[in-house]
Each structure stands twice: as C-alpha cells, then as structure tokens.
Amino acid sequence: MNSKDKPRRKRRNRWVFVGLVPFAIMVLAFQLAPVLSMISGSFRPDVGSGFTLHNYYTALHSPFYLKAIKNSLLISAYSSLIGIVVGLVCAYSVTRFSPAIRDRLLMLSNMTSNFAGVPLAFAYIILLGANGVFTLLFRQWGWSAFADFNLYSWSGLILVYVYFQIPLSMLLLYPAYYGIREQWKEAASLLGASSWQFWRTVGLPILAPSAFGTLGILFANAMGAYATAYALVGGNYNLLVIRIGSLVAGDVTNQPNLGSALAVLLAVSTLLAVFLNHWMTKRAAKYLTSGEGVG
Amino acid sequence: MSAYLDLRHISKTYAQTRVLDDVNLQAAEGELVTLLGPSGCGKSTLLRCIAGLTDLDGGSITLRQKDLTQLPPRAREVGMVFQSYALFPNLTAGENVEYGLRMNGQSKRERAKRAEALLALVDLEAKRDAYPHQLSGGQQQRIALARSLAVEPKLLLLDEPLSALDAQIRKNLRTEIREIQKRLNMTTLFVTHDQEEALTMSDRVCIMNRGKIVQQGDPETIYTKPETEFVARFMGSYNVLTRQEALRLFERVDGTADSFALRPESVKLLEADDDRIDGNSGRKVAEGTVHAVSILGTIVRYAIDVSGVRLTVDRLNDGRLIGMNVGRSVRLSVDPAQLLSLDKEGA
Amino acid sequence: MTEKPRAGWGHVSLQVLLLVYLLLPLAATGLYAFAKNWQNTLLPKQWTLEWFNAMFTDMRFFIALWNSFYLCAISVALSLVVMLPAVFVLTVYFPKWESFMKGIVVLPYAVPGVVAAVGLIRTYSSGPIEIAGTAYLLIGAYFVAVLPYMYQGLRNSMLTVSAPELMQAAELLGAKPIKAFLTVVFPNILPGVMISTLLSFSVLFGEFVLTNMLVGAHIPTIQVYLYQRSGESGHLSSAIGITYFVFILLLSMVLLKLGRRLNRGTRP
Numbered sequence: 001m002n003s004k005d006k007p008r009r010k011r012r013n014r015w016v017f018v019g020l021v022p023f024a025i026m027v028l029a030f031q032l033a034p035v036l037s038m039i040s041g042s043f044r045p046d047v048g049s050g051f052t053l054h055n056y057y058t059a060l061h062s063p064f065y066l067k068a069i070k071n072s073l074l075i076s077a078y079s080s081l082i083g084i085v086v087g088l089v090c091a092y093s094v095t096r097f098s099p100a101i102r103d104r105l106l107m108l109s110n111m112t113s114n115f116a117g118v119p120l121a122f123a124y125i126i127l128l129g130a131n132g133v134f135t136l137l138f139r140q141w142g143w144s145a146f147a148d149f150n151l152y153s154w155s156g157l158i159l160v161y162v163y164f165q166i167p168l169s170m171l172l173l174y175p176a177y178y179g180i181r182e183q184w185k186e187a188a189s190l191l192g193a194s195s196w197q198f199w200r201t202v203g204l205p206i207l208a209p210s211a212f213g214t215l216g217i218l219f220a221n222a223m224g225a226y227a228t229a230y231a232l233v234g235g236n237y238n239l240l241v242i243r244i245g246s247l248v249a250g251d252v253t254n255q256p257n258l259g260s261a262l263a264v265l266l267a268v269s270t271l272l273a274v275f276l277n278h279w280m281t282k283r284a285a286k287y288l289t290s291g292e293g294v295g
Numbered sequence: 296m297s298a299y300l301d302l303r304h305i306s307k308t309y310a311q312t313r314v315l316d317d318v319n320l321q322a323a324e325g326e327l328v329t330l331l332g333p334s335g336c337g338k339s340t341l342l343r344c345i346a347g348l349t350d351l352d353g354g355s356i357t358l359r360q361k362d363l364t365q366l367p368p369r370a371r372e373v374g375m376v377f378q379s380y381a382l383f384p385n386l387t388a389g390e391n392v393e394y395g396l397r398m399n400g401q402s403k404r405e406r407a408k409r410a411e412a413l414l415a416l417v418d419l420e421a422k423r424d425a426y427p428h429q430l431s432g433g434q435q436q437r438i439a440l441a442r443s444l445a446v447e448p449k450l451l452l453l454d455e456p457l458s459a460l461d462a463q464i465r466k467n468l469r470t471e472i473r474e475i476q477k478r479l480n481m482t483t484l485f486v487t488h489d490q491e492e493a494l495t496m497s498d499r500v501c502i503m504n505r506g507k508i509v510q511q512g513d514p515e516t517i518y519t520k521p522e523t524e525f526v527a528r529f530m531g532s533y534n535v536l537t538r539q540e541a542l543r544l545f546e547r548v549d550g551t552a553d554s555f556a557l558r559p560e561s562v563k564l565l566e567a568d569d570d571r572i573d574g575n576s577g578r579k580v581a582e583g584t585v586h587a588v589s590i591l592g593t594i595v596r597y598a599i600d601v602s603g604v605r606l607t608v609d610r611l612n613d614g615r616l617i618g619m620n621v622g623r624s625v626r627l628s629v630d631p632a633q634l635l636s637l638d639k640e641g642a
Numbered sequence: 643m644t645e646k647p648r649a650g651w652g653h654v655s656l657q658v659l660l661l662v663y664l665l666l667p668l669a670a671t672g673l674y675a676f677a678k679n680w681q682n683t684l685l686p687k688q689w690t691l692e693w694f695n696a697m698f699t700d701m702r703f704f705i706a707l708w709n710s711f712y713l714c715a716i717s718v719a720l721s722l723v724v725m726l727p728a729v730f731v732l733t734v735y736f737p738k739w740e741s742f743m744k745g746i747v748v749l750p751y752a753v754p755g756v757v758a759a760v761g762l763i764r765t766y767s768s769g770p771i772e773i774a775g776t777a778y779l780l781i782g783a784y785f786v787a788v789l790p791y792m793y794q795g796l797r798n799s800m801l802t803v804s805a806p807e808l809m810q811a812a813e814l815l816g817a818k819p820i821k822a823f824l825t826v827v828f829p830n831i832l833p834g835v836m837i838s839t840l841l842s843f844s845v846l847f848g849e850f851v852l853t854n855m856l857v858g859a860h861i862p863t864i865q866v867y868l869y870q871r872s873g874e875s876g877h878l879s880s881a882i883g884i885t886y887f888v889f890i891l892l893l894s895m896v897l898l899k900l901g902r903r904l905n906r907g908t909r910p
Contacts, residue, residue: 016735016819019727026724027746030782031789034761035753041764090660093653105657107898112664114890117850118869119883123667126674126876133670136682167664224754227850231869241756248760249855256764263760267753274752348810368813381811384803385829394825395815446815 042261055261065243065262072223072240073269075154079161080218084211086162087169094170095177106174113167117227124151124160124232152233160228165218172217176210176284206284213280220270220277240266297360299324299482300450305354307340307506314340316506318354322499325480327473331493332503333529338486341503342452345484346375358450369398374448378455380435382427388438389414389423395446413441416475433464440472444479451476451483457492469496490530494518502526519558523638527556532596532607534559535637540604545579545631552636559596559609561633564619565626578628585623599625668887675880693881703882706867713777713863714846717784718839721792724785726835729796730823734806747793750786755851758783762856775860783852788842795841799834800827837900844893847886 045052059065094102115123127134128151135149150156180203188198226241235242240262247259298321307315314337322328330338343349345356347368356363363371382391392410401409414420417437427435436456443451453472457465473496476483487493493500494514501511502525510517510526521527527535534557541548541555548555565580583601590596590612597608597619608627619625675693677686697703732743750758762783767774805827812822850865862870864886872879 016731019731022724023728026782026785027789030762030786031746031749031758034758034765035749036761037765038757038761086660090656093656096650096653097657105661108661109664111891111894112668114844114848114894115668115887117848118865118872119671119886120667122868122872122876122879122883123671125872126880127667127670131681133674133680137684140682163664163667166660220752220754224756226754226756227854227865230850230854231872241754244756244760245851245855248763249858256760259760260764263757267757270754270757271752274748346810346814348814368810369816369818371814373814375811375814377807377811379804379807381804381807383808383812383826383830385826394812394817398812398816398821442811442815 038260038263041257042264044257046255046257055258056265058258059261059265064238068238068240068243068262069265071154071238072266075157075161075239076219076222078158079165079222080215082158082162083165083169083218084173084215086166087173087214088207088211090166091170091174092177094174106171109167109170113164113171116164118231120164121160121228121231124156124163128156128159152236154237157229157232157237157239160232161222161225164225164228165222168221169214169218172214173207173210176207179210179284180206209280209284213277213284216273216276216280220273223266223270223273297357298322299326299359300484301355301357302341302345303355303357305341305344305351305356307337307344307349307352313506315344318506318508320501320508320511322482322484324482325477326498327476327483327485327496329485329487329493329497329500330503331487331490331500331529334488336503337506338488338503339454342375342454342484342486345371345450346373346452347371372446372449373452374443374446374450375452375454376436376439376443376456378458380427380432380439380459382435382439382442384427387424387426388419388430391427391438392442392445394442399446409445410441413445414438416444417441417471431464432460433468436460436468437471440475444475444481449482451481453483453485455486455488458487458489465492472496502529504529520635521556521637524554524556527635527637532559532609533557534562534606536604541634543602543604544581544629545634548631548634550636553639554637556635556637557606557629557633559607561630562606562608563628564597564608564610565628577632578630580626580628583625583627585619585621585625587621588619599627601627671880671883671887674877675884677877693875693877694885696875696878697881697885702862702867706862706864709861710847710863710865713780713784713861714843717781717846718788718842720781721785721788721842722835722839725789725792725796729793729800730805730827733797733800734809737806743793747790751790755787755849756855758786759852759855762852775857777857777861780853780856780861783856784846784849787849787852788845791842791845792838795834795838796831799831799837802834803827803830805831833900833903837897840893840897840900844890844897847890847893 042055043051043053045054059069094105097105124132126132128149129135130151132151151159184202185195185198188202189195193201224241226245229237229239229242230245233239233242235246244259244262244266247255247262300320300322302318302320305315305318305320306313316337318337318341320328320341330341332338340349344351345363347363347366351364354364358372363373382388383394386394389407389410392413393406396406396409410423411420414423417440419434419437419441422430422434422438427438430438436459440456456472457468460468469492475481485493485496494517497514499511500514500517501508502517503509504525510522512520517526518530521530521533524535527533536544536555536557538548538553538555563578581601583599583606585597586600586605587598588595593612595610595612597610599606599608606627673686674680676689676691678688678690678692680686732739762779763774766772766779773779808826808830809819809822812826813819817825848865849863850869853861853863853866854869858866859870864882868879868882868886871882
C-alpha cells in the first residue's frame with residue numbers, strides 16, 4: 001500500500017515544477033550559457049581553431065596585460081583597505097547616536113551610494129579635474145601640496161574608488177556592531193577590563209569575521225568597477241576591466257578569446273573574494289547565534 | 296470494527312533518521328488524546344502526517360472508516376491549530392474565521408452567522424474587525440482555534456498551541472480549550488512537551504520517544520505507573536534506581552527488572568525520636584545524610600544520601616522540618632510495595 | 643535597561659566630516675548645473691537655468707530617457723513574472739534547494755558586469771540565436787543583473803509572512819493551492835513585491851557596463867547619453883546627472899515608505 005501512495009502524491013505536486021521552467025530557461029540562456037561560452041572561448045585561439053593555453057600565457061606574460069592586472073589588484077586592495085578602516089570607525093561612531101539620528105545618517109550615506117559610475121566620475125572631474133573648481137582654487141591660493149595631484153592617475157582613481165567603497169563598507173559593517181551586546185561590555189568592565197581591553201579581547205575578535213567578509217565584498221566591488229574607471233580615465237589608464245572591455249567590444253582591437261581569458265581571471269579573483277565573504281559570514285553567524293542555539 | 300481515528304504502522308524517515316517508527320494509535324469519538332514527548336520525538340511530525348502536510352513513508356490513516364492516506368489536506372476534514380497561529384495577516388479576525396467557509400462556497404450570510412457563533416465561542420465577538428497584528432498572542436490563538444472549528448472538522452489537531460504564550464494566559468487558555476472541546480465533543484489530538492499541560496487536559500496521554508509511543512494511558516496511570524525508565528524520568532522527579540541500588544536499599548526486590556522507580560512522595564522522613572515505626576507494615580528504615588534542601592513552594596525537596604544512593608524525597612512544607620539542614624543525619628522509611636519495575640526500553 | 647547611546651563631540655564631528663565628504667561631489671554637481679560660470683571662487687558668481695533648458699530641449703535626452711525607461715520596465719516586469727512563481731515554489735515546496743539556489747542567484751553579484759558582457763557577446767554574436775547588439779540581449783542581461791535583488795526581496799517577504807505556513811493553513815481550510823496563493827500569500831507579500839520591483843528598477847536605471855558593452859550607442863540609455871555628453875559641456879552633464887539623481891532619490895523614498903509598511907503590517 002505504501003508503494004501505492006507515493007507515486008500518487010508525486011503526481012499531485014507535479015504542477016509546481018511548471019513554475020520553475022521559465023526561471024530555469026532564463027538562467028540557462030543568460031547566465032550559465034554565457035559563462036560556459038566564455039570559459040571555452042578562453043581556451044581557443046583568436047585566429048584559427050583548436051585548444052590552446054596561449055590566451056592565458058599572453059595574459060600572464062605580456063607586460064601590458066600583466067600591468068593591467070597588477071594595477072587592478074593594487075587599486076582594489078588599497079581602496080578596500082581604506083574603505084574598511086574608515087567603515088569600521090564610522091560604523092562604530094554611527095552606533096553611538098540615538099536610533100532616529102542613526103537611521104538618518106545611514107540613509108544619507110546609502111543615498112550617496114546611488115551616486116556611482118558615470119555621474120560620480122563626472123562630479124570628481126568638476127571638483128578636481130584639470131579645470132576643476134578645487135584645482136583652480138588651490139592653484140590660486142598657492143597650495144602647492146595639491147599641485148601634483150592628477151585625478152586621471154593612480155591617486156585619483158583611488159580617491160574616487162574609496163568614495164564608493166565607504167558607504168558600502170558602513171552598510172555591511174554596522175549590523176556587526178549590534179552583535180556586540182551592551183551586556184558583554186558591562187560584564188567585561190565588572191571583570192576589570194578597560195574599554196580598550198574589551199575591544200582587544202572580545203569586541204574586535206567578534207568583529208573580525210564581519211570585517212574580513214566585508215573586505216571581500218569591497219575588493220570584488222572594486223575589481224569589477226567599470227563605469228567609474230571608464231568615465232574617468234577612459235582608455236588612458238591600464239586597468240583589467242578596461243582591457244577586457246576594449247578586447248571584446250572595442251572598435252580597434254577585437255580579440256574576444258583573449259578578452260575571455262582575462263575575464264575568466266577577473267571572475268576568479270572576484271569569486272574568491274566573495275567566497276571569503278561567504279566563509280567569514282558563516283563564522284560570524286556562529287559567534288552571534290550560539291547563545292540562542294541552546295535548549 | 297474500527298476506531299473513530301485509526302493510525303496503523305505509520306512510519307516516516309528523514310535523511311536516514313526514523314522520525315516515526317511503526318506508530319499505532321486509535322482514538323474514540325470525542326476523546327482528547329495528548330502526544331507528549333521531548334522535542335524531536337516525532338510528535339509534531341505525526342500530526343503533520345495526519346493533516347497531510349507531510350508525506351508518509353508507510354502506514355495508513357483512517358478517520359470514520361475513511362482512508363485519508365492519499366487525500367490532499369483540503370479533503371481530509373481535519374482542522375489544525377499551529378504553534379505560530381498562522382493567521383492570515385491581510386484578513387480581519389472575522390474574515391479569518393470565515394475563510395474555510397468561503398473556500399467551501401458558502402453564502403455571505405451563512406458565513407457571517409457561523410463566524411459570529413464561533414467568535415462567541417472563543418469569547419472574541421468584539422474583535423471581529425481587528426487585524427491579527429492588533430490582537431494579543433492569546434487572542435490570536437483563540438481566533439486560530441475558531442477558524443479551524445468553523446468548517447466543522449471531524450478531527451482537530453493542536454500543535455503546541457500554547458507554547459508561544461505567557462504562563463498565566465497558557466493556563467487560562469488550556470482550560471478554555473478543554474471546555475470547548477468537551478462541549479463540541481470534538482475528537483482532538485494535542486501535541487505538547489509540557490507534562491502538566493498533558494496531565495490536566497487529556498483523556499489519554501501518549502508518551503513518545505524517538506518516533507515511538509512508549510506508553511499510553513489515562514493521566515493518573517501515566518503519572519503513577521511509569522513503565523519505562525524514559526517515562527519515569529520524563530514525567531517528573533522519580534528516583535530511578537539501578538538493580539544494585541535498589542538491592543542496597545531493600546535487600547530483596549521482586550522481579551527481574553534492571554531498573555526501578557521510586558516516587559519522591561513515597562519516601563517518609565522520620566522524626567528524630569520516632570521509634571515506634573511499624574515492624575509489620577513491611578517498610579524499611581534506613582539511615583541517611585541530607586545532601587541538599589530546596590523549597591519549592593508547598594513542597595520541600597531533599598536530596599538524601601542513603602548507603603551510597605542519592606534519593607530525592609518530597610515533604611509537604613508544613614514547617615515541621617525546618618531544622619533539617621545540609622549534612623544532618625536522618626532516618627527514613629521506604630516501602631518496597633512502592634517500588635516500580637521499569638522497562639529499560641526507551642531510556 | 644539599554645543605556646542611552648552617548649555621542650560625544652568626537653563622534654559628531656566625525657559624522658559631519660563624513661557627510662561633507664560624501665555630499666561634496668553631489669553638491670558640486672548640483673551647483674555646477676545651475677552655475678553660469680564657476681571658476682576661481684568658492685561658489686559660482688552667476689546662476690542660470692540655461693543648462694536645464696538645453697537638456698529639456700535636446701531630443702536625444704528624451705530618447706535616452708525613453709530607452710532607459712522601457713528597457714528597465716520590460717526587464718523588471720519579465721523578472722517579476724518569472725521570479726514570483728519560481729521563488730514561491732522554491733520557498734514553499736522545495737526549501738531544501740535553498741543553498742543551491744543561493745549559489746545561482748549570488749553569481750551575478752560575484753561576477754562583474756564586464757565578465758557577464760564578455761560571455762553574452764560571445765554566446766549571441768553568432769550561432770542559432772544572433773541577437774548581439776539588440777534590446778533582446780540587453781533585457782536578458784538585465785534579467786540576470788537583478789536576479790539577486792529580486793530573489794532576495796521576494797524570498798524575504800515570503801519568509802516574513804511565513805508563506806509556507808499560511809499555505810498549509812489555507813489548504814487545511816479547503817483552499818486549492820492557486821487559490822490559497824492568491825488569497826493569502828500574494829496580498830501579504832505585495833509590499834515586498836513592490837519593493838523588489840522598484841529596487842530592481844533603480845538598479846537597472848543606473849546600469850552602465852552591460853548597456854555600454856552590449857548595445858552602446860545603438861540604444862543610448864540615460865547613462866550612456868550622460869557619458870556621451872560629458873565630453874561636450876560640463877554644465878549640461880551636471881544638469882543631466884543631478885536630474886538623474888533626484889529621480890533615483892524619489893524612487894528610494896518610495897521604497898523606504900513601502901519598507902516601513904511591510905514591517906508594520908506583519909508584526910505578530
């Protein structure tokens with residue numbers, strides 16, 4: 001009799017699969033197929049046919065592409081490190097305000113994160129570009145410290161990247177501070193710990209997974225940031241995203257398979273970074289839920 | 296011949312764990328049967344299987360001679376109240392109660408009349424137009440009860456309906472549910488992990504452990520005659536003794552069981568100069584040392600070491616034994632007739 | 643019991659500094675859009691509306707606006723039609739597939755737009771379905787781009803209202819699954835659906851990478867238009883940028899309102 005009910009029940013629930021079909025088709029067509037095509041393309045020569053590792057060889061040996069990879073990694077690393085430090089400090093500071101003010105502050109900071117990509121690059125050009133308002137003002141006031149600053153260079157890119165990293169960093173970090181309960185601080189101070197000792201021995205270790213996880217997200221975010229860089233420096237600065245874009249969709253040099261190889265390398269770096277986040281989030285969750293798991 | 300509700304050989308496995316292991320259970324019409332057990336014993340799964348919310352791996356469910364096993368939930372004529380109420384937040388209390396009738400295609404007039412009667416039954420007529428989030432937890436659960444009763448189910452399933460509520464509300468609501476159940480003569484399966492709840496509400500209690508019903512009976516039997524070590528431990532502060540421990544206390548025990556239960560009330564503490572005790576009642580007198588004393592309101596509970604066995608002993612808190620401090624030597628008497636043999640199974 | 647948070651002067655000045663830093667580019671864009679001439683002074687000397695005037699008389703602006711609007715609207719509508727049943731079925735009937743689904747859905751988040759564009763161009767510039775450079779391809783790409791937002795938003799709202807339990811309760815009361823969905827699940831997740839929709843819309847409205855690489859100048863959206871004109875007049879692009887920003891701002895305010903309503907409505 002038991003073999004009789006099982007098929008019957010299955011049939012009754014079969015209709016629900018219909019709801020998944022369009023989803024599966026869309027994901028297959030526009031997500032999985034492109035990824036597979038890109039990976040297979042990265043192993044094919046741009047001229048001729050067959051299997052080759054030449055694209056990866058070029059990507060990792062040509063000084064030109066190597067420089068692009070290095071630039072991207074460095075800019076991402078620096079901007080996310082600065083982003084995380086500023087984020088940690090500002091997120092903590094935000095938790096010290098009353099909920100009403102706190103929410104306003106966070107809302108304002110989130111609002112500015114809409115201001116990214118082309119408009120952001122553009123705003124910085126107005127402020128600090130060759131004829132930017134501040135550039136001219138500083139020159140007029142004779143502030144020589146800023147005379148060498150060039151927005152369209154390494155330091156300019158870092159400046160703009162940090163701008164869009166900070167709100168994201170704050171948004172991701174500030175909930176972690178609420179994981180640190182006021183009672184823990186009270187308990188620590190009753191046990192004789194100073195505020196600094198509490199943060200060093202309890203607070204920061206608990207924050208650490210969240211901070212590293214956020215670092216992963218910021219890094220991936222910077223590695224993949226295209227619009228800002230494209231609008232700010234165009235083809236003039238050697239970045240991985242810019243190279244990929246011009247290899248695949250460029251008018252002059254069209255080498256889609258080399259572009260694919262570079263894209264695979266970029267994807268590997270961001271996937272690793274996001275994986276770091278995933279792994280750290282799990283650890284953070286372990287800390288913060290252990291109290292409720294008992295019973 | 297068949298019972299009103301008849302569950303036979305129910306089994307269910309989740310990822311290699313036998314959640315329900317050949318469960319058999321019958322209920323008579325109008326009976327309130329409680330499934331009692333620790334969390335994870337399978338009691339809620341059993342309820343969900345009866346409702347059709349979880350598939351069975353094997354076995355059959357018969358309600359009033361009708362085989363439910365293959366029916367979808369909506370055709371089973373079974374009502375269910377969830378621990379989390381599961382009221383529809385977009386509908387008012389009245390609309391929630393009417394929902395099942397609306398699905399059956401009853402007219403607006405009939406629905407309103409029936410809903411009014413049910414709201415009256417749970418004493419919430421005034422809250423007809425309130426939304427669930429405007430009601431207290433206890434009120435929400437009463438609406439949920441009214442909602443499941445509105446369609447006149449042939450069987451009512453209550454899945455820990457009180458465990459999300461405060462202690463006082465829980466006590467009131469449990470009396471109320473029992474009264475309504477009796478008035479409507481509604482056959483009910485009630486799932487709980489609270490012994491007191493089970494003992495006060497039920498016609499019959501089924502104790503479950505690891506997917507099996509380990510003992511069933513009326514509340515008094517369940518409380519006074521635990522058959523297994525698991526039931527003895529789960530039902531309260533029974534002293535569970537190994538055979539060696541029992542022999543140390545009594546020198547001689549009946550039966551071949553490996554473990555025994557001794558109710559804490561059945562051990563008598565003797566006054567210091569109380570010498571007359573009954574040579575002929577069969578009670579044993581023993582010497583012991585008080586290890587701990589705790590006052591539980593009307594009862595004082597002692598932990599007393601007697602020949603290497605730690606016994607829990609309860610006395611009425613009548614103020615006479617105030618001087619019984621930790622470390623004091625005491626004499627106590629135990630009755631071999633009160634010693635219950637336990638089945639190791641289910642420990 | 644919780645102590646009143648104490649924000650000392652240090653914290654206040656830190657937040658003020660942060661806000662100045664974050665708002666400065668915005669303010670600059672805003673001022674520039676209204677400035678007749680702005681050089682060598684802290685604030686512009688003369689104000690004008692001529693840049694907005696120029697923007698509103700430029701046909702290309704309206705074409706770009708329309709392109710953005712219809713592409714986003716179609717993509718979001720498609721996403722909703724596809725995702726609503728899928729997320730519902732997954733949350734209610736196959737909760738075990740959750741982690742697998744999360745993997746699929748997080749992928750667009752982890753894979754940068756450039757990479758996605760490379761794959762899409764390769765797949766669709768030749769072969770049986772040749773739709774490179776068309777709106778179809780862009781809509782497909784947009785669908786994937788908003789996948790994480792749609793999935794999370796819909797799933798969260800279904801879990802907030804405990805859709806699986808509501809479905810069970812409704813089915814026990816005699817409702818068929820589709821009817822149960824329409825009467826008790828959908829009305830309750832409606833605010834969540836609207837939030838996901840608007841959020842996805844605003845994400846796509848600001849999209850540049852995919853648009854630029856997949857269709858570029860063929861179908862200029864508002865972002866591409868802004869990029870094209872930024873080489874010409876700084877003041878004009880500021881006017882476009884600030885208009886775009888105000889629009890997104892209004893959208894997020896609506897989102898915020900809806901979010902509050904969603905939370906209030908489902909409190910037990």
